[in-house]
Amino acid sequence: xxxxxxxxxxxxxxxxxxxxxxxxxxxxxxxxxxxxxxxxxxxxxxxxxxxxxxxxxxxxxxxxxxxxxxxxxxxxxxxxxxxxxxxxxxxxxxxxxxxxxxxxxxxxxxxxxxx
Amino acid sequence: xxxxxxxxxxxxxxxxxxxxxxxxxxxxxxxxxxxxxxxxxxxxxxxxxxxxxxxxxxxxxxxxxxxxxxxxxxxxxxxxxxxxxxxxxxxxxxxxxxxxxxxxxxxxxxxxxxxxxxxxxxxxxxxxxxxxxxxxxxxxxxxxxxxxxxxxxxxxxxxxxxxxxxxxxxxxxxxxxxxxxxx
Numbered sequence: 129x130x131x132x133x134x135x136x137x138x139x140x141x142x143x144x145x146x147x148x149x150x151x152x153x154x155x156x157x158x159x160x161x162x163x164x165x166x167x168x169x170x171x172x173x174x175x176x177x178x179x180x181x182x183x184x185x186x187x188x189x190x191x192x193x194x195x196x197x198x199x200x201x202x203x204x205x206x207x208x209x210x211x212x213x214x215x216x217x218x219x220x221x222x223x224x225x226x227x228x229x230x231x232x233x234x235x236x237x238x239x240x241x242x243x
Numbered sequence: 244x245x246x247x248x249x250x251x252x253x254x255x256x257x258x259x260x261x262x263x264x265x266x267x268x269x270x271x272x273x274x275x276x277x278x279x280x281x282x283x284x285x286x287x288x289x290x291x292x293x294x295x296x297x298x299x300x301x302x303x304x305x306x307x308x309x310x311x312x313x314x315x316x317x318x319x320x321x322x323x324x325x326x327x328x329x330x331x332x333x334x335x336x337x338x339x340x341x342x343x344x345x346x347x348x349x350x351x352x353x354x355x356x357x358x359x360x361x362x363x364x365x366x367x368x369x370x371x372x373x374x375x376x377x378x379x380x381x382x383x384x385x386x387x388x389x390x391x392x393x394x395x396x397x398x399x400x401x402x403x404x405x406x407x408x409x410x411x412x413x414x415x416x417x418x419x420x421x422x423x424x425x426x
Binding site: 146147181184186187189190218228229 | 309
């Protein structure tokens, strides 16, 4: 996880299956909430490249996306890039399902091709 | 009569079981085995490989033991990490891989499991998808488990046929729960 406050670029990558996702993601959600509140005019871009999310992590990510969606509704410039490998159908479907429930935020499905 | 390791090994092999873990489950163990399984998957070259399908089910079942198993001890070391007991096996039957888990549960947990799993058995893929999205929205993140059974719905969605489960009464307030997810 790499969140750069100066550039507004937030990156989360890898696999997520903590025992207690609520506990693990709470400070992250807090940080993002405070950041978005303080820098309302800043363009924020979240790059997500998750190979696997267990069910409780999936909930945590929905909470994060909902937060960004709310800010986008209020006029903030927010983009979410859901990155997935070309041969990972599950990751693609996961991204598609998230985007179905988000209303205002720009949610891009970005295919990563192996060179 | 002592059960020799060779006998146990032979029995497991003859049942088509390719992986078996029986004992105390902790998050460290889930991560350790998980990462090893994942490395094996990478060596085989693709995330759509069999192990890539087995991995999510394996994690959910191990973590269910962490949540539901009535057999547990709390460790004073390891920052108070809780150890819970159960069994997880991965095997192959009729050409399909399956992941099976078993652990003791108390009466209350047994009721919740029976209700939830029976309901899931009747649902098709579309219904499971809708239920998953619905439960994910309403579940709060308080406490260790979402309490919404998201893990079970996730497994049901990944399975090629309805989840199978069994609850066997052991004494007044304990039952042995077992569940099979066929991939």
